Amino acid sequence: MPQDRQTNRRIVLASRPHGAPTAADFREEAQHLPTPGQGQLLLRTVWLSLDPYMRGRMSDAPSYVPPLAINETICGGTVSIVEQSHHADFKSGDWVLSYSGWQDFALSDGSGLVKLSGPVLQHPSWALGMLGMPGFTAYMGLLDIGNPQPGETVVVAAATGAVGSLVGQIAKIKGCHVVGIAGGAAKCRYAEDVLGFDRCLDHRDPNFAQQLSRHCSEGIDVYFESVGGAVFNAVLPLMNTRGRIPVCGLIADYNRTAPSAGPDQLPLLQSAILRKRLRVQGFIITQDYGHRFDEFFRQMSQWVAQGRLQFREDIVDGLDNAPEAFIGMLEGKNFGKVVIRVAGDKPAP
Known part of the structure; x- marks a missing residue:
């Protein structure tokens, strides 16, 4: 449904999910369009980021x-156009990087807004992806905590996702042997053929642990963790002495309502x-x-300009489709960075 410039649609948290979120945990509402006062501006959402x-x-x-x-607008990074300004x-x-959440319009006093200009405006949604929070996470987590050295083996979970796809490419720029982990043959082919990973393994394969051991025959020096669960259990025995594990997320556990079945792995980890x-x-x-x-922005922008980074977006049209897309993302149904195209990219006449 297109934006109505007389009302503001927003999606709120209707109830706290127990386990995996369902459609019933979200509710769409319509409000009167807010009017900016002195020192305020009205933002119109164009792109909305969905993140785990x-x-x-x-x-x-x-x-x-x-x-x-409960009843609060769902949070989220946005790329917006300034519709009206008294600031x-x-x-x-003006185009801005904002944090307006799941709604068509938002009032702002300017705090926290980042004005977008230059090459990023050729792909404004990239400010939510490789030139935004996911890219920042990949860059700092890998380089500052992982500290990869030429010739080392770097293993990347969720290798075709918004963060993992960039972690692997940066590791290749740094001269590393990169093994990705993804869900499904199509994603693995993409990691190898497009992103340039040396190898990508399907974690759904019953022989995944054995394949990981074979393709990391000299052990793992850096494991970029965003998944947890069975993937981490397969990686841990292969870690080399003085290995590094940056941890930015544990998506396998986000919907868990009880401790996982099976033996206690904590003693092995310790x-x-x-x-x-x-x-x-x-790290946060x-x-x-x-x-x-x-x-981060200077270096990543340079690599983008040089054509050294590839980035795939999974674009979903319509704010009303955000709940379904979010639920699917947590199930691994997305292929690339999930962004909602809330509206067109032209300001009001």
Whole structure:
């Protein structure tokens, strides 16, 4: 459904998911279009980012940020056009990176907005992908925590996702042997043929653990973790002494409502960390590295301009399709970075 410039559609959290989210956990509402006051601007959402971390915000468990409240607009990064402005730093028609969430329009006082200009405007949605939070996560997690060295073996979970696809390509730029892990033959072919991974393995294959061992015959120096679960269990025995494991997410556990079945793996993990002197470090990109965004943006922009990075988007049209797309993303149905095309890219007449 196209945007109606008289009303503001928004999607709110109707109930906290128990396990995997369902359509009943979301509700679409319509409000009067807000009017900006002095020092404010009205933003029209063009692109909306869907990211796994949003599932955590739907839970009321303690975390690094407060949970979403029931009936609150679902959070999310957005690329927006300034529709109306009473703010000295912005004018109508400006493109901005914002955090408006799952809605057509939003009021802002300018705080936290990043004005977009230059080459990124050729692909504004990239400000939510390889030149935004996912790219920033890949860049800092791999280079600062993983510290890959030429000739080392880097293994990447969710290898065709928004973060993993970039982790593998940056590791190749740094001269590493890169093995990706993805779900399905098509994604694995894409990782090898388009992204340039040396190998990509299907974690759904019953012989996955044996294949991983064969293709990492000299062990694993860096494992970029975003999945957890059975994938991590296959990786851990192959980690080399002084291996590094940046941890940016654990998507396999996001919908879990009870401890996983099977033996307790904690003693094995603790033993491996001690014996192999592993560095296992979780990080929250905005809180730990926000001050280094400019460094990331300069280098990534240069690699993009040089044609050294490929990036695939899974584009879904329509704000009303965001819940279904989000549920599918958590099930691994997406192929690339999930973005919702909320509206066209022209300002109001």
